[in-house]
Amino acid sequence: METVVEIEHLNKSFGSKEVLKDINIKIDKGENLVVLGKSGSGKSVLIKCLVGLIVPDGGKIVLLGENILDLKERQLNVLRKRVGFLFQSAALYDSMTVRENLAFPLRDQKSKSKEETDALVMEAITNVGLADAIDKMPSELSGGMRKRIGLARTLILKPEIILYDEPTTGLDPITSKEISELILDIQKKYNSASIIITHDVECARITANRMVVIKDGAVFAEGTFKELSESKDEWVNSFFKHG
Amino acid sequence: MPIDLKISGAVLEKGSSPGVIPLLNAFKSFFAAVTQLSLFAWRFLKEVFKPRYEFSELVKQSYLIGYKSFPLVAITGFIMGLVLTIQSRPTLAEFGAESWLPAMVAISIIREIGPVITALIFAGKVGSGIGAELASMKVTEQIDAMEVSGMNPFKYIVITRVVAATFMLPVLVIIADAIAMYGSYIGVNLKGDVSFHLFFLQVIGKLSFTDIFPATIKTFFFGFAVGLIGCYKGYNSNNGTEGVGQSANSAVVIGSLAVFIIDMIAVQITSFFT
Numbered sequence: 001m002e003t004v005v006e007i008e009h010l011n012k013s014f015g016s017k018e019v020l021k022d023i024n025i026k027i028d029k030g031e032n033l034v035v036l037g038k039s040g041s042g043k044s045v046l047i048k049c050l051v052g053l054i055v056p057d058g059g060k061i062v063l064l065g066e067n068i069l070d071l072k073e074r075q076l077n078v079l080r081k082r083v084g085f086l087f088q089s090a091a092l093y094d095s096m097t098v099r100e101n102l103a104f105p106l107r108d109q110k111s112k113s114k115e116e117t118d119a120l121v122m123e124a125i126t127n128v129g130l131a132d133a134i135d136k137m138p139s140e141l142s143g144g145m146r147k148r149i150g151l152a153r154t155l156i157l158k159p160e161i162i163l164y165d166e167p168t169t170g171l172d173p174i175t176s177k178e179i180s181e182l183i184l185d186i187q188k189k190y191n192s193a194s195i196i197i198t199h200d201v202e203c204a205r206i207t208a209n210r211m212v213v214i215k216d217g218a219v220f221a222e223g224t225f226k227e228l229s230e231s232k233d234e235w236v237n238s239f240f241k242h243g
Numbered sequence: 244m245p246i247d248l249k250i251s252g253a254v255l256e257k258g259s260s261p262g263v264i265p266l267l268n269a270f271k272s273f274f275a276a277v278t279q280l281s282l283f284a285w286r287f288l289k290e291v292f293k294p295r296y297e298f299s300e301l302v303k304q305s306y307l308i309g310y311k312s313f314p315l316v317a318i319t320g321f322i323m324g325l326v327l328t329i330q331s332r333p334t335l336a337e338f339g340a341e342s343w344l345p346a347m348v349a350i351s352i353i354r355e356i357g358p359v360i361t362a363l364i365f366a367g368k369v370g371s372g373i374g375a376e377l378a379s380m381k382v383t384e385q386i387d388a389m390e391v392s393g394m395n396p397f398k399y400i401v402i403t404r405v406v407a408a409t410f411m412l413p414v415l416v417i418i419a420d421a422i423a424m425y426g427s428y429i430g431v432n433l434k435g436d437v438s439f440h441l442f443f444l445q446v447i448g449k450l451s452f453t454d455i456f457p458a459t460i461k462t463f464f465f466g467f468a469v470g471l472i473g474c475y476k477g478y479n480s481n482n483g484t485e486g487v488g489q490s491a492n493s494a495v496v497i498g499s500l501a502v503f504i505i506d507m508i509a510v511q512i513t514s515f516f517t
Contacts, residue, residue, distance in 0.1 A: 051391045080393040091388035094380075105392040108295070157392070 001028040004161055004193045005050070010059035012045055012217075019045050020056070021218040029160070030191045032183070034204040034225075036239060037214035043197040044088070046214070047163045050195070051085055052076050064160060081105070084159035084192075088166040090150030092138040098125070099134050102153050124152040127189075128182060144175035151182065155190070162186065164196040168203045180206040201240055213239070283475045290395075291402050300403040308369050308404070308470075309411030316415045317422050319364050323356060324348065324423030328430025341435070345442050346449035348427045353450065354458050357420040359506055362465035365412050366498035370473040373404050374494030377477025378487040386478070401474045408470025413462040453517050461509040468501040 005027040012020040019042040027033050037043045048054040050061055052068055061068045066079055092101050102121045106112060112120075125131050128148040138146060147167060154162060167183065168176035180203045187194060187207075196207050204211060205225050213221040213228060213236055221228060221236045229240040328348050335341050377400060380386050389396035428442045473494040480486040 048387075053387055053390065077393040077395070080391055083391070085388070085391040087384045087388055089383055091384040093385055093388070094383070104389075105394070107394065153392075 001031075003027070004029050004064055005195070006060070006062040007046075007050075008060040008062075010046070010049065010056050010061065012042070012049060012054065012056045019217050020049070021216070023059070023214075023217075023219060025212060025219070027161075027193050027195065029193055030187065032187050032194045032196060032207050032209045034196045034198060034208035034211045035214060036199060036201075036204055036211055036228075038199065041214045042217040043214055044165055047085070047165055047195055047197055050163060051080060051083055081108075081157050082160050084154035084157065084162040086147070086150050086154050086162065086164045086167055088169055090146040092141075092146055092149060092153070094138055096138075097134075098130075098136050098138070098141075098149055101138070101149065102156055105153065105157050120156055124156045125149070127155060127186075128152045144171050144179065147171065147175075147179055148182070151179075151186070155186065158190060160192055162192050162194045164194060164198075166198055166200075167196065168198065168200045173202070176200060176203060177206070179203075183207045199239075279479070280472070280475055283478075284471055286397065287402060287405055287471065290398055291406065293398075295395075295398065297399050297403050300399060301406060304403045304407035305411055308407045309414060312365060312368055312411070312415055313418065315364060315368060316361055316419045319360060320357070320419035320422035321426040323360055323419070324352060324426030324428075325430045326426075327351060327356065327423075328427040329433065332430075332434065342445075344431055345427065345437070345445040348430075349424060349446040349450055350454055352423045352427070353420050354454050355506075357423055358416050358458050358462050358465065359502065361416045361419045362412060362462065362469065362502045363499055365408075365415065365466070366469045366502060367495050369408060370469045370494040370498035371491040373408075373470065373473030374477040374480075375487055375491035377401075377474060378480030378490035379477075381478065381480045382483055382487060397478075401478060404474055405467065405470035408473075409463055409466040412466030412469070413459055416462045417459070453513070457509065457513040461505060464505045464509070465502050468505055469498040472498045472501060 003026050005025065007023055007025040010020055010023040011018070023046060025033070035043050035046065045054055049056045050063065050068070052071075056069070063079060064082055066075075068076060068079065071079060092098075093104065096104065099121055102124055103117055106117050106120060109117075121134075122131065125134055128151055130145060130148050130152070133141060133145060133149065138149070141149065151167075164183065167179050171179065180200075183194065183196065183203075184207055186192065194207075196203070198204055208225045211223060211225055211228050212219055215235065221231060221233065223231075228236055231237050231240075328344060331347060332341065332344060335344055335347065377386075380400070386396045386400065389399065424446060428437075428439060431437050431442060476490040476494040476497070480490040482489065
């Protein structure tokens with residue numbers, strides 16, 4: 001199986017606080033990896049390091065065969081188009097309609113005509129089941145709809161890797177389940193690899209092929225959902241009991 | 244008293260005056276902020292001529308920054324001309340120089356009051372708006388979202404707004420000056436009877452190239468400073484939603500201060516050539 005994400009000995013500190021300690025993770029093509037951990041355990045910092053939003057202090061991050069820490073700004077931007085990122089808040093552009101939000105990542109693709117861009121926008125919004133909302137402003141959307149549109153914007157470039165930052169946080173259980181199932185559908189449809197940062201055990205159960213539990217910035221446990229949910233370790237087990 | 248200066252923080256040896264510590268910290272913060280702003284301006288100058296050019300966003304920002312500021316600038320301009328005329332009349336009348344009123348008001352407005360007052364209004368409206376908008380985009384991760392989609396948010400957000408502010412302020416100042424002159428014409432006629440034609444001839448007759456040209460040139464710098472400072476404060480905002488208010492506030496304060504500093508330099512340069 002082809003490895004698409006390779007993280008080796010990754011470290012990051014903010015001042016005297018060590019946020020990531022010697023993280024080693026590998027993800028194969030088409031695999032969903034769930035990163036589970038308490039709030040403030042360094043999960044979001046980890047995926048922000050993967051797309052160059054935060055520069056790590058040490059270690060190696062290889063995405064799709066390229067060490068991102070060796071790339072220049074322009075090369076990194078080319079690589080970023082192959083990696084999707086769904087933010088916790090969905091991060092929709094407030095001043096643009098849903099249609100403009102979805103078309104935004106396609107701006108650099110001069111070879112695409114307006115008709116082709118429109119077709120891609122329609123395909124992306126249909127995939128998340130919100131074609132009716134195409135001309136709405138983000139302020140008119142509910143939390144779940146915003147997440148779906150954020151996901152559609154992430155999918156428009158058909159990324160090979162998708163990073164989800166707490167995709168179900170702040171949503172009701174039914175909408176959370178819908179988003180989790182959507183993540184699974186996307187994996188099947190695009191054969192993309194995903195890292196899903198969450199502390200929602202139900203989301204992890206639905207989406208995970210493999211899981212990593214982070215404690216105090218370090219990988220504490222690794223395995224499938226079944227293995228970890230049956231763990232003898234009290235701390236790991238407490239996630240599943242209280243989740 | 245010997246002082247042990249450390250880069251990470253101003254530290255005094257035992258027995259030194261404690262009042263020096265805040266002063267040193269203030270100096271350190273000031274120079275750090277000036278350096279950061281200079282680097283931000285340098286990045287702007289490096290990227291402004293490089294493609295990709297965001298023309299449609301530039302047009303949109305020019306509309307929002309220029310056209311949407313027009314009513315406020317127009318009202319301010321009118322009041323400026325009217326009030327200056329009414330206030331100046333008694334003094335000129337004392338010297339029997341009432342006929343100089345249109346020319347004096349025109350020179351005052353076009354050389355100094357029009358550009359500075361319009362720039363201050365512009366800093367209050369546009370500078371705070373840009374600061375708050377960008378800070379809000381930063382807090383809600385919209386700038387990060389642009390970055391991870393492989394776009395250059397600096398080009399799309401900062402360059403378009405700074406360029407729009409640089410070119411829209413001179414246009415607004417010209418409009419404000421024209422409306423101020425109309426206000427002055429009404430002011431003159433409150434206690435007199437001067438035709439518009441005569442008023443216009445008196446104004447044009449006393450204005451020279453050195454009144455109009457330097458005053459117009461400096462407004463480009465005013466606009467650039469207001470736009471750049473607003474973008475800098477918003478783009479580098481911290482502290483969540485509290486930071487949004489702080490960014491808007493400091494964009495206005497520093498932008499207004501920058502207008503006065505640029506004006507002082509511009510006056511010195513102009514007086515050197517005239």
